[in-house]
Amino acid sequence: MASAILSLTSASIATSRPLLDNLKVNSKFGSSSQTTFLGKDYIKTKSFTRTNMTVAVEVSRFNDITMAPPDPILGVSEAFKADDHEMKLNLGVGAYRTEDLQPYVLNVVKKAENLMLERGDNKEYLPIEGLAAFNKVTAELLFGADNAVIQEQRVATVQGLSGTGSLRLAAALIERYFPGSKVLISSPTWGNHKNIFNDAGVPWSEYRYYDPKTVGLDFDGMIADIKAAPEGTFVLLHGCAHNPTGIDPTPEQWERIADVIQEKSHIPFFDVAYQGFASGSLDKDASSVRLFAARGMELLIAQSYSKNLGLYAERIGAINVVCSSSEVAKRVKSQLKRIARPMYSNPPIHGARIVANVVGNSDLFNEWKEEMELMAGRIMSVRKKLYDSLSAKDNSGKDWSFILKQIGMFSFTGLNKAQTENMTSKWHVYMTKDGRISLAGLSSAKCEYLADAIIDSFHNVS
Amino acid sequence: MHGVNVSQSSSSPADRRLSALVRHLEGHSMDSANHSIAAAPTSGSTGARISVFDHVVRAPEDPILGVILTHLPCSLCVRLSFLNFPVVVTVAYNKDPSPAKLNLGVGAYRTEEGKPLVLNVVRRAEQMLVNDSSRVKEYLPIVGLADFNKLSAKLILGADRLVYLHGTSPAIQENRVTTVQCLSGTGSLRVGAEFLARHYHQHTIYIPLPTWGNHTKVFGLAGLSVKTYRYYDPATRGLNFEGLLEDLRSAPSGAIVLLHACAHNPTGVDPTTHQWEQIRQLMRSKALLPFFDSAYQGFASGNLDADAESVRMFVRDGGECLVAQSFAKNMGLYGERVGALSIVCRTADVAGRVESQLKLVIRPMYSNPPIHGASIVSTILKDRTMFQEWTIELKAMADRIISMRQQLFDALRGRGTPGDWSHIIKQIGMFTFTGLNSEQVAFMRKEYHIYMTSDGRISMAGLSSRTVPHLADAIHAAVTRVA
Numbered sequence: 020m021a022s023a024i025l026s027l028t029s030a031s032i033a034t035s036r037p038l039l040d041n042l043k044v045n046s047k048f049g050s051s052s053q054t055t056f057l058g059k060d061y062i063k064t065k066s067f068t069r070t071n072m073t074v075a076v077e078v079s080r081f082n083d084i085t086m087a088p089p090d091p092i093l094g095v096s097e098a099f100k101a102d103d104h105e106m107k108l109n110l111g112v113g114a115y116r117t118e119d120l121q122p123y124v125l126n127v128v129k130k131a132e133n134l135m136l137e138r139g140d141n142k143e144y145l146p147i148e149g150l151a152a153f154n155k156v157t158a159e160l161l162f163g164a165d166n167a168v169i170q171e172q173r174v175a176t177v178q179g180l181s182g183t184g185s186l187r188l189a190a191a192l193i194e195r196y197f198p199g200s201k202v203l204i205s206s207p208t209w210g211n212h213k214n215i216f217n218d219a220g221v222p223w224s225e226y227r228y229y230d231p232k233t234v235g236l237d238f239d240g241m242i243a244d245i246k247a248a249p250e251g252t253f254v255l256l257h258g259c260a261h262n263p264t265g266i267d268p269t270p271e272q273w274e275r276i277a278d279v280i281q282e283k284s285h286i287p288f289f290d291v292a293y294q295g296f297a298s299g300s301l302d303k304d305a306s307s308v309r310l311f312a313a314r315g316m317e318l319l320i321a322q323s324y325s326k327n328l329g330l331y332a333e334r335i336g337a338i339n340v341v342c343s344s345s346e347v348a349k350r351v352k353s354q355l356k357r358i359a360r361p362m363y364s365n366p367p368i369h370g371a372r373i374v375a376n377v378v379g380n381s382d383l384f385n386e387w388k389e390e391m392e393l394m395a396g397r398i399m400s401v402r403k404k405l406y407d408s409l410s411a412k413d414n415s416g417k418d419w420s421f422i423l424k425q426i427g428m429f430s431f432t433g434l435n436k437a438q439t440e441n442m443t444s445k446w447h448v449y450m451t452k453d454g455r456i457s458l459a460g461l462s463s464a465k466c467e468y469l470a471d472a473i474i475d476s477f478h479n480v481s
Numbered sequence: 482m483h484g485v486n487v488s489q490s491s492s493s494p495a496d497r498r499l500s501a502l503v504r505h506l507e508g509h510s511m512d513s514a515n516h517s518i519a520a521a522p523t524s525g526s527t528g529a530r531i532s533v534f535d536h537v538v539r540a541p542e543d544p545i546l547g548v549i550l551t552h553l554p555c556s557l558c559v560r561l562s563f564l565n566f567p568v569v570v571t572v573a574y575n576k577d578p579s580p581a582k583l584n585l586g587v588g589a590y591r592t593e594e595g596k597p598l599v600l601n602v603v604r605r606a607e608q609m610l611v612n613d614s615s616r617v618k619e620y621l622p623i624v625g626l627a628d629f630n631k632l633s634a635k636l637i638l639g640a641d642r643l644v645y646l647h648g649t650s651p652a653i654q655e656n657r658v659t660t661v662q663c664l665s666g667t668g669s670l671r672v673g674a675e676f677l678a679r680h681y682h683q684h685t686i687y688i689p690l691p692t693w694g695n696h697t698k699v700f701g702l703a704g705l706s707v708k709t710y711r712y713y714d715p716a717t718r719g720l721n722f723e724g725l726l727e728d729l730r731s732a733p734s735g736a737i738v739l740l741h742a743c744a745h746n747p748t749g750v751d752p753t754t755h756q757w758e759q760i761r762q763l764m765r766s767k768a769l770l771p772f773f774d775s776a777y778q779g780f781a782s783g784n785l786d787a788d789a790e791s792v793r794m795f796v797r798d799g800g801e802c803l804v805a806q807s808f809a810k811n812m813g814l815y816g817e818r819v820g821a822l823s824i825v826c827r828t829a830d831v832a833g834r835v836e837s838q839l840k841l842v843i844r845p846m847y848s849n850p851p852i853h854g855a856s857i858v859s860t861i862l863k864d865r866t867m868f869q870e871w872t873i874e875l876k877a878m879a880d881r882i883i884s885m886r887q888q889l890f891d892a893l894r895g896r897g898t899p900g901d902w903s904h905i906i907k908q909i910g911m912f913t914f915t916g917l918n919s920e921q922v923a924f925m926r927k928e929y930h931i932y933m934t935s936d937g938r939i940s941m942a943g944l945s946s947r948t949v950p951h952l953a954d955a956i957h958a959a960v961t962r963v964a
Contacts, residue, residue, distance in 0.1 A: 368816035
């Protein structure tokens with residue numbers, strides 16, 4: 020099994036120490052025994068009524084395990100918490116904050132939860148594929164309810180554990196049914212993508228994406244690399260609001276990307292974590308996915324409701340596989356279920372119900388759209404403020420307009436590792452080492468401070 | 482059986498991809514200017530494109546198959562192994578129009594009225610959570626809700642006398658336990674198994690025969706190889722203790738052994754305290770690594786401590802073990818997917834390193850666990866009054882099941898049904914392994930509209946005082962009329 024092979028080659032194999040051979044084990048019932056090893060008494064005995072508890076080994080079986088490094092993204096928040104400095108700023112993880120830098124639970128979510136409680140819904144197991152009502156609305160939200168793929172029932176939709184879990188189901192499907200096929204991921208991409216494919220046993224390589232010279236999209240490089248990949252490669256695309264760069268292809272560029280993917284019979288694999296959150300419009304943010312679907316292509320799409328519905332901790336998302344026929348979609352869905360069952364049996368119900376209630380109720384849905392526009396709006400205004408502060412304070416003539424051109428929660432500042440370390444050590448601004456800042460964690464009030472920090476790090480640190 | 486592995490077909494992967502691609506290329510225009518849907522899939526005719534997923538077969542466990550099954554003659558049904566899947570049983574049950582039908586395949590608690598139950602204390606906890614305006618939905622840490630982890634560990638490892646979680650296991654006091662929130666029992670087993678496959682020197686796990694249907698797949702996909710040890714003795718409808726000891730004795734040193742902490746699923750047969758002690762000694766003498774599956778703490782006997790005793794026995798001797806905990810049944814939180822994996826290590830330092838590696842398993846699987854169910858559990862466990870209420874509601878569920886056992890036993894005795902039915906009251910937990918064979922099971926379905934898995938397992942939770950007589954009649958008829 021691929022996963023087993025991967026485990027054996029990637030893990031530092033803790034081979035059994037000779038200690039076990041040297042142990043003298045006396046398991047005689049009712050007697051106490053002692054043997055020395057390295058000068059220590061290591062057979063413990065304890066009297067418990069007439070039973071002696073003897074333990075065979077002193078040293079842990081897990082003794083050779085090394086301490087793993089903290090997660091590069093989630094570890095940032097941990098470091099931030101440990102810092103007492105009054106000006107500290109957490110621009111690490113992509114979680115939305117209000118202007119007061121508080122976490123935000125959407126009003127529609129609170130309303131939905133109250134509705135659910137009033138109804139007294141039970142807590143029975145969901146089917147392996149998740150809540151049917153959720154699966155229906157999530158696919159409709161992505162494609163539009165009147166889209167051909169929905170009408171023709173060509174989408175296999177399975178509820179997953181937010182974006183990560185949905186990506187993992189898809190990766191496992193690729194490993195099982197497309198053995199040897201690679202996934203092409205953008206350079207850079209969300210830090211966890213490679214971990215997901217590694218653990219699923221799917222090989223990956225990168226396509227050029229970010230151009231540090233322009234702080235924009237290396238479109239020619241992207242096209243060239245997608246073209247150069249062996250036919251039938253899975254191409255991982257960010258539906259909107261590319262993470263970490265915030266740089267999205269234009270509609271014309273999307274068409275060209277679709278052309279190349281079709282030419283090479285590649286399979287598009289979308290990661291849609293920000294639908295509605297990027298531009299403020301659910302439909303606009305889904306246009307790249309819909310463009311591909313409209314061409315009759317088969318594609319995979321992982322969805323997350325962490326950001327756009329603020330349901331981070333509820334772990335709600337879905338994997339959608341658009342197939343050429345409804346019959347194929349049924350088969351694909353059944354195999355996705357076979358992957359989910361030995362992983363967690365069936366997905367959690369709470370977040371799914373919230374989404375189904377919000378999206379399925381026209382009043383709540385409209386309210387949601389308004390709240391989403393507010394959230395996206397705040398981020399856009401903070402971008403503008405940061406840009407204005409940088410332009411006003413920086414005398415070097417550097418063009419900071421990339422901040423305005425980028426979209427979504429994140430901005431790729433172009434700061435290198437040493438410079439980002441300066442941001443943290445000198446300015447107590449927490450961000451990821453790739454130079455990514457989460458604008459969702461920035462308030463208007465702190466824009467000037469951040470501008471100072473960026474200018475200092477950029478010009479005075481190399 | 483791991484299930485159909487499609488990748489092991491006759492052609493090589495490259496060949497299959499190539500032929501899929503050839504079909505692709507022949508199927509549509511290469512003209513990049515042509516944006517229209519070439520060979521529209523809607524046509525459904527010869528012009529339709531072949532799917533890249535064409536080689537994906539339908540999985541056999543799909544519940545839709547259950548519908549097909551009900552149209553097959555029963556004699557054929559009986560021979561099909563997938564009638565042993567509860568979900569298939571339920572689908573067949575749903576299609577049955579008889580008012581007397583009884584679903585004893587369900588693995589979830591039902592009230593005397595046959596309804597699902599949400600515990601009052603759970604409702605109250607939920608109300609508190611929803612009403613608390615200071616609560617947010619920020620990502621949990623990768624290892625989950627800290628309070629929940631601490632309280633779950635205390636619940637299972639506890640102390641010799643659990644008086645509202647007073648007194649703590651030395652293992653916890655010494656910080657030798659790492660506990661991570663996972664997706665109920667399944668998720669805890671999977672994360673633990675993945676960890677062992679990467680970091681433990683022995684990659685074989687021994688599971689009892691029989692065991693919960695999903696165990697083999699969970700361990701297999703995690704990268705462990707699965708062997709079995711004898712467990713159930715059909716002759717006595719009890720434990721094959723000698724067989725168990727023999728098989729564990731011949732296991733290689735250091736092998737992992739799966740143990741059901743209480744209320745063995747599917748048999749309901751548990752070792753006695755004395756037998757547990759012998760198992761413990763044998764395992765420790767061979768450095769076999771215990772991996773407990775604790776899905777019924779408090780639900781089996783009605784007593785949280787008694788149901789945890791097997792685990793605590795192992796922890797008391799200072800050795801290492803893994804425990805997968807589920808709150809699906811004992812808190813009725815099935816769909817919320819709440820559970821925890823605890824790894825009891827020799828030292829605090831090892832526990833810290835182990836925890837860091839568990840995070841590397843979890844992050845690429847689902848990043849961090851869901852908050853809702855864990856918050857409910859945490860709310861209840863940390864409040865003295867709510868905890869007490871919980872123990873009362875839990876005992877009520879366990880007592881109802883025990884009462885069903887007694888009623889069924891009495892009903893069979895009253896009818897003079899041939900055979901020794903005492904196993905019904907000796908077995909413990911939600912399930913009873915009746916000892917009925919698959920022909921008898923099929924007969925009961927056909928003639929009495931009673932649905933159970935073909936291995937003869939019935940869920941006592943699906944019974945009520947009202948329906949016990951019907952079941953007893955059915956068993957009586959099956960035993961006297963079908964071989």
